[in-house]
Amino acid sequence: MCMSKGSDSKMVNLIYFLSNFLNRFGCDFSFLQFLVALVVSGLCLVCALFAVRFSPASFGRKSRSVESDGGGSGGSLRKACSCDCLCRSAESGPATATAAAAAYLNGGAEEMLDRALVVSERQTGASMMEQLVPEITTHALSYLDYPSLCRLSMTNSLMRKAANDDNAWKALYHKDFTLEQDSVTPTNGWKAYYAATRAIVNINAEFFNIIRERSITSMSRLWFNADYVKCVHASGELFTGYNAVIESWQLAFNWDQGVDFQVRDVRARVLTDMAWVTMKTFVDMETGPFNVTNVFEFHNGRWFMVHHHSSVLIDGEVDQQIVNG
Template structure:
């Protein structure tokens, strides 16, 4: 009986001790939580006080830019323009568009038609957008008509108007070289200028026909030995270019009393360059001279 009683009291004491320890732990935890809450409330109050103090000490510009100084207004204006420019850049980049892309194609073509050949080529090397605009077929067609002739408006070049313009420009330059050779009276240059073939022909202003390469070069040797240097004034140049053949018609004026000439030059493309294969020069008759020729006839 004593053993049972002792065991019972020991159990009760153990339970009471455990409960007491648990209560103490709970009390300590509650105390710490209360302290933290007070510190937090104190910090919040201090922060609010500081904020109120700062709020009271700040300067308010409620009246807007009108109440600011001249320097501040200038800074505001600069900032406004910068923001506007930045917004425009962002909008342009976001949409992938540009001023050139937003123009009507006809307006773009008309604007580019005021450029010359070198300027249009340089423009095409700036960026991809300018290259697209500068390679537009209508722009090169307009440039061709401005630099050369309107007679070929209905022509549809196989490789586009840019390639056709480049080929025409090359032929016109070769044709101009022909007159430089005559001015310099250079027989070696004239020999290289003609295609070495038996079907080439040359008809001088005298009306005499020379056929074959050797005969043609001999005719120019005689002309250079007999004639003095002349200064041709070439006008009304018209060129027509096909794949490997081209012909140029023009009017030429010289500083002697023989009257103006009608000329036709024919070229063939061989081994990467143009060679002359036919030259025809004849005196251009005016109305009075035509009537005189009829009477004499």
């Protein structure tokens, strides 16, 4: 089956020649059959070797071996892509073509190929983030904290678009702070509003750290130097003006033992250049909380405290240190 018509005729002639030759020299018929079978088997073996040699599988192995050596279809694809990229850049202008050629000559062919694949992916809409329903994307991003969400926005353009979505930052704000401001519409978006609220909450926490450390220098830097600043301690005393306020804190810090406050239920409201924070502070859980309000103003690129008001704790066993604190 593997031989052509010409080969069949040649084989018939060969068999006829051998038959006449053997009959002439008196060979028996059994030996003739053996010899004919041997010749036919040899010819079939040769045809089989040729069939295996030039089969499509052998061509596949050759192409794969060429690809492994850096040539073949892979090299053609890279060259075609590189040429295509250079041609497109040439159409854009001489400067773009020069930059693309320089990138290719300096070993940037891999990067150009990757960029081409990314462009192809975007054109076909193959990005998973683009295929998700916006509500699902927002829900998935709500499990991240704010540092992770910021880092996600710096990965690529698609992640930046998803991570900067206003609904994602609104959900994160409600998770980290409060639901009280659900009806608020921030001027610069929820991401900027979250950052401003986070800054105010951190400064408010710094205020209580200063009280624990009893650092009058840090307290002096925290307060805004103005005549209208006010401070109402738990004793009910009102101090007005920067100097009077700092002196009141100096008096409180002069006591031998510090005060460790436990701060709970922190609520912040931030405007353009002003913010206030309400909270409950506990010195002793048995005596109940102090209701505290701190007001801050934004000056010269940072937040300053301008008002502190602590509720008066009516308890005869509370010492003067706690009252002043």
